[in-house]
Amino acid sequence: MTAPLPWLAPYRDTPFDGEVLVPGSKSLTNRVLILAALADGPSVLTRPLGSRDTTLMLGALTTLGATIERDGITWTITPSAWDRTDPSAIDCGLAGTVMRFVPVIAALGSAPVTFDGDEHARVRPMATTIATLRDLGVQVDDEGRGALPFTVHGTGYVTGGALEVDASSSSQFVSALLLAGARFDKGLELRHTGASLPSMPHIDMTVAELRRRGVRVDTDEPNRWHVHPGPISALDVEIEPDLSNAGVFIGAALVTGGRVRIRNWPADTDQAGDAWRTIVPAFGGTVEQDGADLVFSAGPVLNGVELDLHDVGELTPVIAAIAALAEQPSTLVGVAHLRGHETDRLKALVTEINRLGGDAEELDDGLLIRPRPLHGETFRTYDDHRMAHAGVVLGLRTPDLFVENVVTTIKTYPNFAPVWERLMT
Known part of the structure; x- marks a missing residue:
């Protein structure tokens, strides 16, 4: 072309x-979409962003089994049943929120899911996502690249518990784990081990959205988060x-x-x-x-x-x-x-x-x-x-x-x- x-x-x-x-907001739209797909009932988004990044997220969540109905300025998201077993593929484009958030929730399903994206996406840092999934007991095939493309082999559950991550290159690595943590069997006790953590407002946004949905998140110490296991409540929201x-x-x-x-x-x-x-x-x-x-x-x-x-x-x-x-x-x-x-x-x-x-x-x-x-x-x-x-x-x-x-x-x-x-x- x-x-x-x-x-x-x-x-x-x-x-x-x-x-x-x-x-x-793209950052808010994609976080809310993830939480709606993990929630305990349908959620309605008003004035979400309709852009390439959010369209890619919609496609990813639909692939994982969520149902999304778009009607003008409102989108209704019905959560996934997480019961698919056939292999599937997700296009991440160049969207960091898709390539980093979605693999973690794909691990909650029972089907192999392959992630790939644009040419530039294949050089974006993904080794941390892959390593943390493996630390959580999830099988990931990346042929040693530490980058896209890779395949996540879900088993229908993630045990969770204590986990360390160096998110110095992107706060998205932390947000990805926090968004899914309540659905882990033992929740998530996450600690960032790097020298610095960029873009803290994005992590604060993630924590705030979890709490709005009834998820207990303890943040008593710097660079530590404890997400307690439990349901994620459905919530109707208007996007800023x-x-x-x-x-x-x-x-x-x-x-x-x-x-x-x-x-x-x-x-x-x-x-x-x-x-x-x-x-x-x-x-x-x-x-x-x-x-x-x-x-x-x-x-x-x-x-x-x-x-x-x-x-x-x-x-x-x-x-x-x-x-x-x-x-x-x-x-x-x-x-x-x-x-x-x-x-x-x-x-x-x-x-x-x-x-x-x-x-x-x-x-x-x-x-x-x-x-x-x-x-x-x-x-x-x-x-x-x-x-x-x-x-x-x-x-x-x-x-x-x-x-x-x-x-x-x-x-x-x-x-x-x-x-x-x-x-x-």
Whole structure:
């Protein structure tokens, strides 16, 4: 199939001033889908995200026996009976939540399930998932790769109990185990053994969603979680807007000297994107609450920043794009784990910013960005939706910037390109 032509990103020489209602959170949608498939009755999701990642999750759960009915902005999920015995295959695409969450719950069934995905998915870190499944007594065939493709051979139960995991490369390894832990015969006593644990807000989100469904989760010590065995209650929920996806529009306001209203910003949330409340002031901007909305405005000068993004690494590509257009250098640290995301995001950001005439340098755990005048060129995305977001922010202040494969944004934001084009031109 012929690759799509690079897309000419909108350029603005005037401030962007607009309002946006972003689609539902991918992180929350996929966690809720997993818990609904494990629950003790049907659950209804309102305003879930319909994107490539969530479609892949729907397909995976359907393969495992769940029934999903979609009716406009509501999805009804009837749990799996976990009684299938025929071999099956699951396409993970490039979705980390599918390739890391679903193998653990597949182990609860009685059928062999093979997992594979896109070309880039085969280089994403999966050895921890495979090793922890084996530590739980589950047979996994991966032919020594420690990566996709692999086959999980479920026996209809997982004993559970005490387990150690080094999740330094991704918090998803912890969330995957926590989501299924209540269905293990002995529950789960999980300890993270690595030096650091990235993206804690995602783990907090997982724990919060378990507790909302009546699952007892003890978190009395740092990096330890005790999930008690028992039922997962069915629960009807409305999905919050995706605050990480709001970041690209916030970036537009900052780099053009404008403002943006993000509608229905949750008052209390575990999403990593809530950090934009503090990141925008660091760049010299302001944040105001107006009813249910947040209004983000640029300041008179776009400052350079020094930010530790360890807990909110997914925001790094857009932050790096803003930093490349700032008045002073910026240092972004705490994000070494981004080398194992959809692509090596640190290397990709340095390569693409420098391709445009910028000056970015890769650090051991982050980026040093020295602003320089940028010129038009093709910004490569490496099939990574967050890289595409970085490219379009840079394009607002860089004439003749083309973004390769902008449609990769369908991973978490359907119709992003036409929405962006309509708002920015």
